[in-house]
Amino acid sequence: MSTAEKVDILLLGAGGREHAMLRKLAESPRAGKLWAAPGNGGILAEAELAEGLDQNDPAAVAEFAKTHGIGLVVIGPEAPLVAGVGDAVRAAGIACFGPSGDAAQMEGSKLFAKQVMERAGVPTARYKSFTEQGPAEDYVRELAGPCVVKADGLAAGKGVIVAQTTDEALAGVRECFAGQFGAAGNTVVVEEMLKGPECSLLALTDGKTVIPLASSQDHKRALEGDLGPNTGGMGVYSPVPFVTPEEHEAMVEVERKVVAQLAADGITYSGCLYGGFMLTKNGPKVLEFNARFGDPETQVVLPRMKADLVDVFMRCDNGTLDGADVSWDDDWAVSVVLTSAGYPGSYEKGKEVTGIEEAEKLEGVTVYHAGTAMVDGKLVTNGGRVLNVTAVAGSFEGAREQAYKACELIDFEGKTLRHDIGARALRGRSAWEL
Numbered sequence: 001m002s003t004a005e006k007v008d009i010l011l012l013g014a015g016g017r018e019h020a021m022l023r024k025l026a027e028s029p030r031a032g033k034l035w036a037a038p039g040n041g042g043i044l045a046e047a048e049l050a051e052g053l054d055q056n057d058p059a060a061v062a063e064f065a066k067t068h069g070i071g072l073v074v075i076g077p078e079a080p081l082v083a084g085v086g087d088a089v090r091a092a093g094i095a096c097f098g099p100s101g102d103a104a105q106m107e108g109s110k111l112f113a114k115q116v117m118e119r120a121g122v123p124t125a126r127y128k129s130f131t132e133q134g135p136a137e138d139y140v141r142e143l144a145g146p147c148v149v150k151a152d153g154l155a156a157g158k159g160v161i162v163a164q165t166t167d168e169a170l171a172g173v174r175e176c177f178a179g180q181f182g183a184a185g186n187t188v189v190v191e192e193m194l195k196g197p198e199c200s201l202l203a204l205t206d207g208k209t210v211i212p213l214a215s216s217q218d219h220k221r222a223l224e225g226d227l228g229p230n231t232g233g234m235g236v237y238s239p240v241p242f243v244t245p246e247e248h249e250a251m252v253e254v255e256r257k258v259v260a261q262l263a264a265d266g267i268t269y270s271g272c273l274y275g276g277f278m279l280t281k282n283g284p285k286v287l288e289f290n291a292r293f294g295d296p297e298t299q300v301v302l303p304r305m306k307a308d309l310v311d312v313f314m315r316c317d318n319g320t321l322d323g324a325d326v327s328w329d330d331d332w333a334v335s336v337v338l339t340s341a342g343y344p345g346s347y348e349k350g351k352e353v354t355g356i357e358e359a360e361k362l363e364g365v366t367v368y369h370a371g372t373a374m375v376d377g378k379l380v381t382n383g384g385r386v387l388n389v390t391a392v393a394g395s396f397e398g399a400r401e402q403a404y405k406a407c408e409l410i411d412f413e414g415k416t417l418r419h420d421i422g423a424r425a426l427r428g429r430s431a432w433e434l
Contacts, residue, residue, distance in 0.1 A: 006032035007095075007310055008069055011047065012055040012085070013076025014038045016337075016370035016388035017295035021076060021309070022047055023366070024302045028310035035068065041379050042369025055080050058088030065094045072097065072313060075271075078154055081291050082108035086271075090317075097313040099291050103262060103269040107291035110152045110189045117286060120261035122254045124286040125278075127191035133177040136188050140169040146193040151176045153184030158344075160230065160288075162193070194278040194285055197432040199240050200297050201248075201275045203255045204312060206321035207268035210259055212252045214304055214328055215240040216297040217425065222344060224420045231344045232385055235421030237334045238300040241396060242429040243279070251277055251284050258289070270316050299368050299388045300333035331364075334399040335390040336407050336421050340371070341414030343384035351381040351413040359406035364392040364399070367406070381412055396426065 007030050011022055019042045025031050026046065036043045037050035053064050056079050065073050073089045075081055075098030084101035098104075105112040111129045129152070130136035140147060140163075149172035151159030159181040161172030169190070176185030202213040216238035222228035255275050262269045274290035274297075293301075302309075307326040315321045340347035349371075356367045356379070368390060371383015387410065391402035400422050407417055424431045 006030060007071035007314070008032040008035070009072045009074060009310070010035045010037070010050060010061075010065055010068070010070045011043070011074045011076065012037055012061065012080050014040050014043070015076065015295050016368040016385065017293055017298040018076040019043050019368040019370070020299045020302050020388075021074060021293065023368070024305070024309045025074065028308045030308065030310040032071070035070065040369045040382065041372030041374045042367075044374065056083050056085070058083060058085045061085050062088040062092040062094070065089055066092050070094060072310065072317075074098070074313060076292065078104065078107050078290065078292055082154060095314055095317040097271055097316055099269050099271040100267070102267050103271075104291040106258075106262075106269070106273070106289045108154055110150045110288070111187055113289050114189065116258060116261055116265070119265075120257040122257050122286060123283065125191040125194050127189055129187055129189045131187050133173060136173045136177070136190060137170055139190050140166060140173060143169075143190070143192065148191050148193055149173055149176065150189040150191070151181040151185040152187035152189055153181075155181040155184040158230070159184050162230070194280055194287065196279045196281065197242070197429065198287065199243055199251070199277045199279055199284070200294055201251045201255070201277060202294060202297060202301060203252070203273050203275065204316055204321060204324075204326075205255075205259050205269055205271070205273055206316045206319045207259065207263055207270050208319065209321040210252070210256045210273075211321060211324060211326055212248075212255065213301050214238045215243050215248065216294070216300055218294065218297060219418060219421055224418050226424075229344055231339075233296045233337060234339070234418045235334070235336045236296045236300050237332065237396070237399070237422045237425065238297070238304060239332070241425055247279060247284050251275060254284070254286060296335050296337060296388050299335045299390050303366065303390060303392050304329055304331055304333050331392045331394055332396045332399040333390060333392045334396070334403045334422050335388045336403045336417055337370070337385050338387045338389060338407060338410060339385050339416045340381050340383070341416050343416065347384055348414065349380070349382050350375065353379045353381060353386065353410070353412040355410040356387070359389065359409040362391070362402055362406050362409075364402055365406045366390045367410070386412065386415075396422065
């Protein structure tokens with residue numbers, strides 16, 4: 001395929017991650033017609049809706065791609081990956097960005113990922129897995145302190161209980177086995193709690209070559225000061241200022257080893273491998289792997305990335321990633337998530353959103369839609385995480401300031417946000433030392 005040839009693209013997903021991917025894909029000279037399913041209020045202003053298409057139905061996605069002349073299917077969320085959508089698309093002879101169903105078990109099963117890490121010899125938290133409640137509770141009591149309880153399967157980011165006490169951990173085990181997370185909790189992984197600042201490192205791979213992207217740090221807790229319940233992410237910045245070159249190389253080496261181990265196991269991992277790390281006193285250790293771009297990490301990584309994303313994604317699929325041209329600008333990016341009141345618990349939808357155009361007039365500001373929809377010609381809230389307000393600037397402080405200025409210009413009933421995104425990082429590594 002010549003570099004000048006246009007490629008029609010189908011993007012699966014409905015969040016801020018997908019809106020950021022769509023914007024970056026659209027910049028490519030190779031981007032043809034853009035389709036999306038199910039999309040959101042922002043995505044569907046820039047791409048055509050693949051009406052009625054179920055993103056989690058492998059056969060339906062492959063058939064749509066065939067009948068509409070799609071040259072590249074880009075899978076944003078984890079559920080279609082684990083369901084094998086990538087396999088069906090590739091079987092139809094169409095390029096796909098996103099790992100196979102087997103490879104996506106790196107996210108689809110915590111136990112699978114832990115076993116791969118063990119074979120690859122990469123540093124991670126000590127753990128045991130359980131299919132019965134009693135032995136899991138016994139192990140929690142044996143640990144006698146802080147630990148992490150994880151539902152093995154996909155639980156929309158909610159199947160992880162970071163327990164500071166034995167009682168909290170026991171409650172987490174009971175939640176899993178009581179069906180709180182559905183079939184995802186049929187197997188439970190209990191692991192030691194690691195200490196230090198967290199860092200995300202996403203990497204692109206075709207199963208052989210691994211290209212690390214820029215580091216980033218998400219803010220998972222709902223409330224300021226990193227308090228309150230876990231969420232899908234309340235804000236993020238990139239790069240992480242206190243990561244040393246040695247730590248960065250150690251994280252990249254972990255991802256190389258995991259991709260190589262999967263290949264040795266007969267699984268070609270093609271797409272984005274998301275490594276969640278804890279920067280411990282003994283070096284980076286893996287907290288988890290995800291099988292796709294992070295959300296909201298994508299919203300600060302892609303704006304800083306200098307690359308033709310269509311070309312890079314096609315290379316991930318066809319095994320030529322070693323020829324990709326990927327570099328980074330020297331700017332900083334900060335993204336603040338605006339949420340509906342009540343998130344991550346229950347919240348109302350349908351609140352009119354205003355001020356986005358004014359916010360995007362600020363230098364370096366882009367607003368990515370997450371939980372929005374167009375109803376009767378008006379943009380309204382349609383989810384817990386509504387918008388990702390991203391600013392890129394020459395300094396960390398400048399990016400934070402612009403992001404929060406933009407947040408002030410946007411309004412909807414119940415608008416909620418954290419005002420301390422990135423503040424801890426400005427204080428340096430000591431902010432995480434107990």
